[in-house]
Amino acid sequence: AQSVSQHNHHVILSEAASLELGCNYSYGGTVNLFWYVQYPGQHLQLLLKYFSGDPLVKGIKGFEAEFIKSKFSFNLRKPSVQWSDTAEYFCAVNAMNYGGATNKLIFGTGTLLAVQP
């Protein structure tokens, strides 16, 4: 069965610090990878996604993530965080399936990021 691990549960940073949030998944086949963000009191929003191609993916708001197949990882990075980045970040994976069967997202437990001004 697929699973996703996010090792950092709470991260506290000062503004302008660099961010890296870890995400590892377990699945032997081809996967699609996602990072979603949930701002306080709001719904989940897609930050970025990886399906294939360049393993370095750029998303919205200056975020990027790197897919390292050999490490089963998809870490999220941002060079300089802002107070407005305070939110919960979720890594998610689904199995690539051909024939269009299902689109079941498996989420990690989330990382709560607090950015101090």
Place this chain on the structure above:
Amino acid sequence: DSGVTQTPKHLITATGQRVTLRCSPRSGDLSVYWYQQSLDQGLQFLIQYYNGEERAKGNILERFSAQQFPDLHSELNLSSLELGDSALYFCASSLRPESTDTQYFGPGTRLTVL
């Protein structure tokens, strides 16, 4: 605003009761998903529909059921409610049901069971 709407925003009910949560997908999206977010279980996939048909099932309890109607809106029915069913229930939608289709999430319905 993702374009996915969910009603109601909040629901408070008692154990043993039955509730219905409603979701309208983004215009043009044919696939709808339900997720449950709770403190102990995190975000868990419940069920997926595509054009009115069930496509995939996750950890959905037998007390829970869902359907997608011809106008593509979906309802999640929760019955014989227990305290542990208190959670945020998210609906998401995508254009197609494939794994490469991005899911767009609604604002959620917060269910409190007392």
